[in-house]
Amino acid sequence: MDSTLFSLAIFSSFIVGGVVGQSLAEAPGQPTHSGTTGQFEIVGDSLVSAQQIFLGTVDKVYVIDKVENNPTRINDHPAWAAEYSVSTNKARAMDVRTNTFCAGGNVLGNGTWVNVGGNQPITFGGLNWDDPNSNGPYNDPDGRKSIRLLNPCDDESCNWSEAERELHTGRWYPTVEILEDGTAIIIGGAANGGYVNDAGQDVPTYEFFPSRGDPVHLPILDRTLPANLYPLTWLLPSGQLLVQSNWETTLLDYHTNEETPLDNMPDAVRVYPASAGTIMLGLTPANNWTATIMFCGGTNLQPDQWYGTQVVKIPAETSCVKISPDVSPSYTHDDPLPVGRSMANFIHLPNGKVFCLNGVETGTAGYGNDTWAIGESYGDNPVLQPVVYDPAAPKGQRWSSDGLSPSTIGRLYHSTALLLPDGSVFVSGSNPNSDYNVGPDVKYFTEYRVERFYPSYYNERRPEPKGIPQKIGYGGSYFDLTLSQDDLSGDSNNLNKTTVVIIRTGFSTHAMNMGQRYVQLDSSYTGYANGTGVLHVSQLPPNPAVLVPGPALLFVVVDGVPSVGVEVMIGNGQLGAPEVQQTLALPSSSMESGTSSQQGHEESADGKNSAIRPSNSMTALYVFGLISLFRVIRDF
């Protein structure tokens, strides 16, 4: 592009305070579905058991099972993948070639979803198929090195494909995290199978997709056998990776391949098969986008206790701990879960709370034909009662199940959950069986029923903000969203209770949502006497490690009631280091005179929705604008 024109565009954009030429997303409307708040509703059938799920478009949930004898068939074998339409509650089977049994997944910065690793070909009963000359009765080639790719679609035209290049090393139970440039790091796993890992099959390395060469050794995975599968991993705003495995915790600098050990995990094992509920809490202006990760529940077993113990009888833990690894190496306790849980799913709601559901009160993830198992299940006593965590509530009062009814469906091993754009929660899966297994005598049978849960705000009129851009960048100028009288319930003072949040709902499997993140954008407002208002909204902080590139949902939340989420692209939709600019200061918040609860003279509310106070004069804007201009000229 002509550099003068580009500079002019930048210049004029800062003059008007909006992004010139920015394409807007369609404004959100009202939910098309109705539901009873505080309750689960059974809405459909997933065709295959939902061991792994993700939201690919605003309407489509993609479901991946392990290879098993599902009655739904596709081509020459039982199906183990499906696409579920949230609006119609109909599903179509999808063909996935290789064995997806306990793969990992996430979404790349260019919007392609990856499903990584798996297990060897199997036959009836989940037993290994050892004949190398064929793929067995299920026709499922070895999936341990597979990288499966999907570009989600709304017209039922998209299919899974296999990447041209496989993983360097076969991985069963790998973790997939996305990095600042939108590429994936793939961590750990095992070569074969089993309840927990062992030295004979450990894969204590990480590698990348697209490939950056041979796998790199990760010593924490040597030290944390046998409970080191699906190591719990988050990219931190510092650019380090937090890796939590068995009782250890470390910071991994993947640029230098160095580990910095942090404190050991208190109270319980949190990784699979203890499977605590885990989540990175919201990154907000008020906490300066500092990451805090919370782990709740799990199982207190030492490395030598996983075998030879009747695990199904062991009560799950209630302990909740938090760590802010960029700030401190130590864990602190938070309010314990009301009931012990293994396999809790933690889901970010747009109102800033965390919804906790699924799992069991005794036992763990996993299955096997042990005399003490319930059928094959290593978990028992499903916890049907959901509970909500409010990080803003006083200590001692953060967990609440007020107004929440229990589910009627136990969700044990291999169950999943994620947030939908309308703010309800999609729940499916549960199959602690080595193969498809149903019937009146099977207590914990292969579950296909899909539920939705409707949080407290579900039936409120939703805000319909206008002006949401299709792309959100890192730093640079802010954008304006307009809110009507109805959006603000007739009172523009509600602008100071309005937040703009971006949620990536993540890849849900094994009580984790890989990539799940909640980031609040900085904002200020201008309120008008006629009850309408404008929100001035910053782009993301100038740091892609706060929220990596790729698709996500944007919600505008007025007094706890979220708009329907709009799909936005974080970054430019391509792999590679995204453009990062200095953040232009927001205008200060102001409320026009004569607004309903304010009389008299014009007042500048000190109501910027943030703990950070920018210098907010036009002079500062002008200086930032000039700096950007010079940077652009220099870079060309």
Ligand SMILES: *[C@@H]1O[C@H](CO)[C@@H](O)[C@H](O)[C@H]1NC(C)=O
């Ligand atoms: C995203 O990048 C991956 C890795 O290079 C590639 O396989 C995939 O086709 C890309 N997707 C799009 C939509 O370009």
Ligand SMILES: *[C@@H]1O[C@H](CO)[C@@H](O)[C@H](O)[C@H]1NC(C)=O
């Ligand atoms: C457990 O028993 C079932 C039923 O007999 C069988 O199909 C399955 O293969 C067994 N699982 C294992 C892991 O041996």
Ligand SMILES: *[C@@H]1O[C@H](CO)[C@@H](O)[C@H](O)[C@H]1NC(C)=O
């Ligand atoms: C997708 O897969 C289905 C089922 O195998 C097949 O019928 C369809 O032709 C495929 N679509 C494309 C675009 O390849």
Ligand SMILES: *[C@@H]1O[C@H](CO)[C@@H](O)[C@H](O)[C@H]1NC(C)=O
């Ligand atoms: C917020 O975090 C940024 C990046 O880590 C840091 O430069 C800045 O000083 C912090 N601001 C405050 C107010 O703590």
Ligand SMILES: *[C@@H]1O[C@H](CO)[C@@H](O)[C@H](O)[C@H]1NC(C)=O
């Ligand atoms: C919002 O503004 C109103 C009117 O100025 C004020 O009474 C209220 O305290 C403010 N609320 C918050 C959360 O700042």
Ligand SMILES: *[C@@H]1O[C@H](CO)[C@@H](O)[C@H](O)[C@H]1NC(C)=O
């Ligand atoms: C409300 O007032 C603002 C500022 O005067 C104006 O821009 C906007 O069009 C008005 N909206 C309505 C619905 O009257």
Ligand SMILES: [Cu+2]
């Ligand atoms: Cu599994």
